Amino acid sequence: MREYLVVFLVAAAVTYLLTVVAREIALRTGAVAAVRDRDVHAEPIPYLGGLAMLGGLVAAYFVARELPFLSTSNVFTFSDAGAVLLAGALICGVGVLDDIFELDALTKFGGQVLAVGLLVYSGIQFRFFFAPNDVQFSLDPGQGALLTALIVVATVNAVNFVDGLDGLAAGVVGISALAFFVYCYEITRINEVDRATTGAFLSAALAGVCVGFLVHNFHPARLFMGDSGSMLIGLVLSASAITVTTQFSSEDIALGADGARASWLPMLLPVALPILILIVPLMDLVLAVVRRTRAGRSPFAPDKQHLHHRLLEIGHSHRRAVVIMWVWAGLIAFATVLASLYTGPRVWATVSAGFAAALLLTFVLPILHRPGHAADPLSAALSGADEEPSETL
Template sequence: MREYLLVFLVAGTVTYLLTVVAREIALRTGAVAQVRDRDVHVEPIPYLGGIAMLGGLVAAYLVARELPFLSLSDPFVFRDAGVVLLAGALVCAVGVLDDIFDIDALTKLGGQVLAAALLVVFGVRFYFFPQLDGEQFSLDPAQGALLSVIVVIATINAVNFVDGLDGLAAGVVGIGAVAFFLFSYFLASENELTLATTAALLTASLAGACAGFLPHNFHPARLFMGDSGSMLIGLVLSASTLTITGQFAGNEITSDGNPIFVTILPLLLPASLLMVPVADLVLAVVRRTRAGRSPFSPDKQHLHHRLLEIGHSQRRAVYIMWMWAALVAGGSVVVSLFGGQATWWGLGAAFAFVLVMTFVVPVLHRPRSSSANSGLPETL
């Protein structure tokens, strides 16, 4: 655990420091988010935060290779992690081009498919799913490849869709990375398997990169991650789930928690970790197609926009969506690892708390119009 903590700190520190470099590059290349009707920021903000996050991930990877415990892990741990970072660099490069030149949606999708295909070609994909009887359901190469590409692309676009408020995407993905790290770490520990896994290494690094980026990105943001960052962290998070079924045999994965969750979590974990942005993505596609528009056409009806409409300040809206992400991601992991009524009562209490924060607080604490026009910083 101490080495993973060091990996987290290295990724966070390097990302934090590189944001200054990324901001300068963005200003020099004109990669700046101009103010549009659907946006909530009121002045142009530089993009290219993904460059800093990629630097943090690579630094954490290089440091991990030299640590006493992780350096002695099976060779495929770092091999698979390297493949994920290579695919991440590819999709980050596509995002950089979009941040600078505003490329079309079809070209971006092509880059996402290419990055996902790179993962599959080098063996980072779904191989099997454990069944309730202790056996495993194996996927043939075509099935595993197709399912892996779909999960990766869906997660990338879910993160991209939710990236609409300062600190929102970085916080949601950071929470998801922490939850998945705990899942992979404690699942291996509970089954007395090696704690040095690709999933744990990648998610510890990803959580650190998100934490290091947040001080620059939280409201009022000085730097946006842009598509270079949102597509990068979406790919790394989804790829982390793919590595689980390549690490262990199906009959090795057991748990004291709900066996159904353990069975389906490798497939549903990206969706559960990103339930908020995935729900936003689905609603946006349905809303736009019903209106006869492209599902990629932008609008101002995302979930975070609706939270602002019902009376939340921008910071509080971000906190609310972080809480929903933590509830869904953390709840899925807790239920899969631990059983008992106390678990369900705890999740029920957490759900009630988040529900009150979402719908009751804005009624009791509406922002005052005078403070909104005074130039004072937003508070809770």
């Protein structure tokens, strides 16, 4: 656990420092979010935060290879992690070109497919699913590659889509990565196997990267991650989940904390977790496509009717809207992990209490404390000007 903490801190520190360099590169190359009619931010803000994030991930990778425990792990731990970082560098490069030159959607999609192809070529793809009665469903290479492509591309675009408020995407993905780290670590502890896994390493590094970037990106943001960052962290999040199916046996994943055979949830978690974590932005994406299509507009035509816009409309400040969506992301992510590893009334009582608290924060807090009229330190800390960065879709 201590070495994973080192990985987290290295990723956070390097990302924090490189963000200043990335901002300067963005200003020199013209990768700047200009102020448009549909935007609320009052001045241009640089992109290319993905460069700093990639630097943080790479630094964590090389440091981890020298740590006493992680350096002695299975050879596949770092070979798979290296493949994920190569695919991440590829998709980050596509995002950098988009941040500078504004690539068309088809070109970006092509870059995403190439990155998935690199993952599949490196052996990182879904291979099997299984039922609680020990029946295993094997996938042939074509089926596994197709499912891998669907999950990765959907996650990449969902993260890109949710990057609509300062700190929103980085916070959601950072919380999700922490939840998945807990899952990976607990799986190894419960089954008494090697604690060093690709999923745990990547999720710890990804959480650190998001924390380091948030210092510069939380409202008011000094830098946007841009497509270079949103596509990178989306790919790493989904790929870290996929590595669980390549490095754990079906027996390991299926065994619950009480030693009994688990239900369907943990067996489907590598597929379900990226979707469940991003269920709010994915739902927002579907609603946006339906809304725009019904209005006779392109599904990719931006508007201001997303969920985070609605939170602003009902009385939340910019910062508070972001924190509310972090709360929902954390609730979904950690509830999924808890339900997959543990059973009993305490688990469901904890999840129910979290759900009730999230509802109160979402709908009651804006009634009690309007932005600019906060009566308590929490509301004052979370209140801020209703400024908003450019939307990515």
